[in-house]
Amino acid sequence: MAPVPQRILMGPGPSNPYPEVTAALVHPVLGHLDPEFLSVLDETCDRLRTVFATANALTLPLSGTGSAGMEASFVNFVRPGDPVVVGVNGVFGERMCEVAARHGAEVVRVEAPWGRPLDPKAVLAAHPSPSVIAVVHAETSTGVRNDLAPIGAGKGDALFVADTVTSLGGMEVAIDTWQVDVAYSGTQKCLGVPPGLSPLTVSDRARARLLPRPSSWYLDLTLLSNYVTSGEGGRVYHHTAPVTMIGALHAGLGRVLDEGLVDVWARHEACGRALQRGLEELGLELLVPEESRLFQLTTVLVPDRLPDGLDEAGVRRALLDHYDIEIGAGAGQLAGRVWRIGCMGHTARPSNVEALLGALREILKR
Amino acid sequence: MAPVPQRILMGPGPSNPYPEVTAALVHPVLGHLDPEFLSVLDETCDRLRTVFATANALTLPLSGTGSAGMEASFVNFVRPGDPVVVGVNGVFGERMCEVAARHGAEVVRVEAPWGRPLDPKAVLAAHPSPSVIAVVHAETSTGVRNDLAPIGAGKGDALFVADTVTSLGGMEVAIDTWQVDVAYSGTQKCLGVPPGLSPLTVSDRARARLLPRPSSWYLDLTLLSNYVTSGEGGRVYHHTAPVTMIGALHAGLGRVLDEGLVDVWARHEACGRALQRGLEELGLELLVPEESRLFQLTTVLVPDRLPDGLDEAGVRRALLDHYDIEIGAGAGQLAGRVWRIGCMGHTARPSNVEALLGALREILKR
Numbered sequence: 001m002a003p004v005p006q007r008i009l010m011g012p013g014p015s016n017p018y019p020e021v022t023a024a025l026v027h028p029v030l031g032h033l034d035p036e037f038l039s040v041l042d043e044t045c046d047r048l049r050t051v052f053a054t055a056n057a058l059t060l061p062l063s064g065t066g067s068a069g070m071e072a073s074f075v076n077f078v079r080p081g082d083p084v085v086v087g088v089n090g091v092f093g094e095r096m097c098e099v100a101a102r103h104g105a106e107v108v109r110v111e112a113p114w115g116r117p118l119d120p121k122a123v124l125a126a127h128p129s130p131s132v133i134a135v136v137h138a139e140t141s142t143g144v145r146n147d148l149a150p151i152g153a154g155k156g157d158a159l160f161v162a163d164t165v166t167s168l169g170g171m172e173v174a175i176d177t178w179q180v181d182v183a184y185s186g187t188q189k190c191l192g193v194p195p196g197l198s199p200l201t202v203s204d205r206a207r208a209r210l211l212p213r214p215s216s217w218y219l220d221l222t223l224l225s226n227y228v229t230s231g232e233g234g235r236v237y238h239h240t241a242p243v244t245m246i247g248a249l250h251a252g253l254g255r256v257l258d259e260g261l262v263d264v265w266a267r268h269e270a271c272g273r274a275l276q277r278g279l280e281e282l283g284l285e286l287l288v289p290e291e292s293r294l295f296q297l298t299t300v301l302v303p304d305r306l307p308d309g310l311d312e313a314g315v316r317r318a319l320l321d322h323y324d325i326e327i328g329a330g331a332g333q334l335a336g337r338v339w340r341i342g343c344m345g346h347t348a349r350p351s352n353v354e355a356l357l358g359a360l361r362e363i364l365k366r
Numbered sequence: 367m368a369p370v371p372q373r374i375l376m377g378p379g380p381s382n383p384y385p386e387v388t389a390a391l392v393h394p395v396l397g398h399l400d401p402e403f404l405s406v407l408d409e410t411c412d413r414l415r416t417v418f419a420t421a422n423a424l425t426l427p428l429s430g431t432g433s434a435g436m437e438a439s440f441v442n443f444v445r446p447g448d449p450v451v452v453g454v455n456g457v458f459g460e461r462m463c464e465v466a467a468r469h470g471a472e473v474v475r476v477e478a479p480w481g482r483p484l485d486p487k488a489v490l491a492a493h494p495s496p497s498v499i500a501v502v503h504a505e506t507s508t509g510v511r512n513d514l515a516p517i518g519a520g521k522g523d524a525l526f527v528a529d530t531v532t533s534l535g536g537m538e539v540a541i542d543t544w545q546v547d548v549a550y551s552g553t554q555k556c557l558g559v560p561p562g563l564s565p566l567t568v569s570d571r572a573r574a575r576l577l578p579r580p581s582s583w584y585l586d587l588t589l590l591s592n593y594v595t596s597g598e599g600g601r602v603y604h605h606t607a608p609v610t611m612i613g614a615l616h617a618g619l620g621r622v623l624d625e626g627l628v629d630v631w632a633r634h635e636a637c638g639r640a641l642q643r644g645l646e647e648l649g650l651e652l653l654v655p656e657e658s659r660l661f662q663l664t665t666v667l668v669p670d671r672l673p674d675g676l677d678e679a680g681v682r683r684a685l686l687d688h689y690d691i692e693i694g695a696g697a698g699q700l701a702g703r704v705w706r707i708g709c710m711g712h713t714a715r716p717s718n719v720e721a722l723l724g725a726l727r728e729i730l731k732r
Contacts, residue, residue, distance in 0.1 A: 004393040004402065004613075011397050013606060025391040025610065027370040029560050031377050031692045036370065063562070064430045064584060067605040071584045099583045188606055194395050196429070196562060196608035215581050217465045218430060218437045237697070239433040240379055240554055242562035244391065245611065247370075326397045331603070 007320070008352050011328035012140045012297060013166070014188035014195050015345035017252070021193050024251035025244060032241040038230075040250050041241065045228065047253035048199050051168060051191075051261065052183060054175035058202040058221065060228040061249055062184070063242050066165040069184025069198030071099050072219040073161045074132070076210050077182070080104030082131040085158070087111075087118040091141035091332040092163055096134050103215070105132070114142050114333055115299070117292040120150035130158045138167035140189075141331045143288050143299035143340065145171075152179030159206050165189060168199065169256050170268040170296040170344055181206040187245070190268060190296055192345025193252035196245045252345075269295045271348040275341065278357040282364065287338055296348065298341045299334070307366040312336055315363055323359040373686070374718050377694035378506045378663060379532070380554035380561050381711035383618070387559050390617035391610060398607040404596075406616050407607065411594065413619035417534060417557075417627065418549060418567045420541035424587065426594040427615055428550070428564040429608050432531040435550025435564030437465055438585040439527045440498070442576050443548070446470030448497040451524070453477075453484040453512060456505035457698040458529055466500065469581070480508050480699055481665070483658040486516035496524045504533035506555075507697045509654050509665035509706065511537075518545030525572050531555060534565065535622050536634040536662040536710055547572035553611070556634060556662055558711025559618035562611045618711075635661045637714045641707065644723040648730065653704055662714065664707045665700070673732040678702055681729055689725040 009016050030037035049059050062069050074096075078084060084105035086096045089112040097107045110126045112118045123133060133155055135146050145167075152160050159181040164173050168183075170190025175183050181203040188195035202210075202221060210222050217223070218239065226236040256264050272295025276286060279300055287299040302312045310318070312329070316339065319325045328340035343353065375382050396403035414425050428435050440462075444450060450471035452462045455478040463473045476492045478484045489499060499521055501512050511533075518526050525547040530539050534549075536556025541549050547569040554561035568576075568587060576588050583589070584605065592602040622630050638661025642652060645666055653665040668678045676684070678695070682705065685691045694706035709719065 004396065006394045007396060007400065009395060009397060011399075014395050014397060014609065017395055022392050026388050028372040029375060029380050029383055030370065030373060031375060031380060032561070033377075034373065034686070034692060064434065065605050065608060068430065068584045071582060075581075095583070102579065102581050102583055186606065194608065194610035195398070195606045196611055213468065215441075215468050216437060217461070217468055218434045219584075239431050240552065240561040242431060242560065242611075243380060244560035244614075245562055245608075248610075320400070326400060 005324055008325045008355060009347055010341050010343060010352065010356055011326045012340045012342050013186065013344065015192055015342060015347040017194055018192040018255045018346045020251045020255040021248045024247045027247050030243055032243055033237065037243055041228065041246060044246055044250040044253065047250065047257060048201065050257060051253060052173060052175045052201045053177065054201050056175070056201045056203055057229060058207050058225050060200060060224060061246055062198040062200045062219070063239065064198055065195050066184060066186030066198050068219065069186070069200050070096060070163060071216070072200060072221060073182045073184050074100045074103050074105070075214045075216045075219055076221045077132060077159055077206065078103045078105045079211065081106060083108060083127050083129070084132040084134065085110060085123060085126045085130040087123050087135040087146060089116060089118055089142065089144060089146070090114055090136065090139035092136045092139060094332065096136070096163065100134065115144060115287040117144050118146045120147060123151055124154040132161055133158045134161040136163040137173070138164070138171070138294050138297065140166045140297060141334065143294045143297045145292050145294050148180060149178045155179065159209065166297055169264060171265050175201055187249050187252065190344045191249070191252045191256065193249050194245070196242065197249055268343065268348045271343045271350060271353050272296055272298060274350065275343055275353045275357070278353065282357065282361055296342060296344045299338045300341060301338055302336070307364065318363045319359055323355065325356055325359055371690055374691045374721060375713055376707050376709060376718065376722055377692045378706045378708050379552065379710065381558055381708060381713040383560055384558040384621045384712045386617045386621045387614045390613045393613050396609055398609055399603065403609055407594065407612060410612055410616040410619065413616065413623060414565050414567065416623060417619060418539060418541045419543065420567050422541065422567045422569055423595060424568040424573050424591050426566060426590060427612055428566045428585070429605065430564055431561050432550060432552030432564050433461070434585065435552070435566050436462060436529060437582065438566060438587060439548045439550050440466045440469050440471070441580045441582045441585055442587045443498060443525055443572065444469045444471045445577065447472060449474060449493050449495070450498040450500065451476060451489060451492045451496040453489050453501040455482060455484055455508065455510060455512070456480055456502065457507035458502045458505060458531070460698065462500050462502070462529065481510060481653040483510050484512045486513060486520070489517055490520040498527055499524045500527040502529040503539070504530070504537070504660050504663065506532045506663060507700065509660045509663045511658050511660050514546060515544045521545065525575065532663055535630060537631050541567055553615050553618065556710045557615070557618045557622065559615050560611070562608065563615055634709065634714045637709045637716060637719050638662055638664060640716065641709055641719045641723070644719065648723065648727055662708060662710045666705045666707060668703055668705060673730065684729045685725055689721065691722055691725055
């Protein structure tokens with residue numbers, strides 16, 4: 001087999017994994033009930049609590065990608081007919097609507113233009129008594145930050161569900177302070193771990209509202225909590241935990257916490273600022289106004305004029321083929337109109353920013 | 367951090383991974399839309415077709431463990447009120463009933479004693495026109511083989527769903543010949559890959575009956591097939607594929623096919639026979655009669671008399687602590703009454719059989 005190319009992963013995820021993560025992937029495999037593995041699992045959950053800034057007992061890595069976390073966040077709480085308010089200003093808000101609707105929710109959409117943040121007041125005013133309010137913190141399709149704190153403060157009796165897939169580990173996430181009830185994330189963005197797991201946390205308030213027998217057995221949080229958190233009767237087997245990926249997540253979280261959360265956020269911010277300044281110096285226009293722009297994921301408008309023989313996809317292909325650098329295409333209504341450039345996890349280093357800016361300069365000046 | 371112990375994994379899964387799999391885990395991470403990754407994905411699906419012995423176009427690794435495969439096999443096909451016949455002679459048949467019921471099926475149970483195979487005639491006679499008939503091929507909780515061919519031959523208009531979690535890669539599985547419509551498996555048993563993915567295959571006949579918008583978005587096989595199999599409009603992103611685990615599965619399947627499927631089955635059989643003979647020589651009694659006994663997973667009755675100070679769990683603990691060998695406890699109604707000894711994937715080697723038999727001899731003679 002040909003060697004696998006070593007890419008600089010600057011798309012919307014996966015990012016390059018931290019070296020500590022790669023090292024953990026080849027640890028000997030342990031059984032999912034081995035006491036040695038269970039202590040790794042316990043420590044992983046503790047580390048997740050630190051990164052989520054929560055004391056939530058029900059905090060765990062779900063055995064699926066971020067989208068499985070999204071589904072778990074609805075299927076365990078939403079009954080047919082429940083009013084669910086969803087903020088929509090990108091692909092992942094749209095996806096939340098679809099997932100909630102499939103579980104029978106009466107979805108109330110609150111929209112903002114793609115590339116602009118949601119208005120928290122509009123979200124809170126959308127329904128007098130929603131059972132759930134759901135918002136994406138960092139919209140991976142646009143590079144916009146939606147502020148969670150005002151929604152948590154005004155949620156009333158609703159459960160507040162937040163998508164933190166692209167924010168966790170790359171910028172401040174404060175689940176308890178912001179009064180988020182259910183948050184899910186992914187491993188392959190700012191945590192610098194390959195894709196495959198969804199860190200998830202559930203407040204005690206939300207835990208009291210878990211449906212007793214949701215339609216999904218695989219994502220049933222009551223059954224999962226009986227395995228992950230050892231209750232009085234000990235742990236109860238649910239499914240075979242993906243031990244290798246959990247070991248990788250354990251290592252990635254360890255790396256992030258060793259570096260220090262605040263320092264990791266600052267590193268993402270510094271790289272994002274340098275990238276965004278460099279892109280503007282190349283004459284490119286950014287989609288999102290500075291005040292709601294993410295640092296870890298930047299959306300650039302594809303220029304009207306490109307060098308002869310190159311189109312939007314051609315630029316990405318040239319980056320990949322000549323420089324081994326991956327950037328992302330636009331998604332949803334932004335398909336063909338933007339590039340998405342991630343600088344997350346172990347990718348978030350100044351050398352990668354310079355490599356991309358230099359390569360892009362060469363390609364665009366042709 | 368203390369070094370992770372190197373266990374011989376002889377429980378009901380995970381097994382020890384093949385060395386080729388461990389090597390693949392540290393390949394550089396690729397994006398889920400990178401052409402280099404997509405060729406690995408395509409080849410993985412091709413290899414799965416070979417191992418499943420099927421020409422099914424819709425054959426893919428699902429982004430969850432075997433239980434996610436089980437759920438996908440029901441949520442995509444079962445409408446509320448559909449009669450679903452389930453063969454039940456162990457934990458995983460029971461689990462199928464629960465999963466089907468959560469999706470609204472009217473479950474018709476056909477039972478056999480745990481440790482004995484299902485009667486295919488009884489399964490076929492249980493309902494005049496079931497929409498689904500579901501059976502576990504290799505019951506991980508008992509070590510029994512249920513024959514699939516007679517059920518496929520007599521299924522009539524029903525879809526035939528088979529759990530091949532513990533059989534795939536360790537004994538003959540012939541999806542097309544046996545007329546199985548939907549089969550799911552796990553990576554962590556006879557394929558010698560860590561847990562985390564569920565190989566799944568769907569016949570064209572079943573594909574024509576996919577529900578257009580099943581309650582699960584994450585496990586929606588229509589959406590998944592739009593990403594995995596490139597149709598006319600190219601691939602459509604669904605969720606971020608777990609690229610590292612797919613690379614590991616690719617390597618595990620490559621190893622199995624390089625060795626040769628028939629030879630791999632023979633190796634599992636030879637190890638299982640040696641293990642079972644050795645256990646009987648130690649005076650232990652096997653749960654399952656020889657004619658329906660699996661080779662890759664053996665269920666042993668816990669003897670009435672154990673050395674002073676040892677109970678069922680104590681024997682397992684002694685194996686783990688003194689010999690770094692994991693075996694499994696009984697599950698469900700066999701909890702406390704049996705041990706489950708797996709010899710699957712890279713674990714299925716004569717030296718491991720001898721190590722376990724020797725260790726068990728030492729512990730039991732105390």
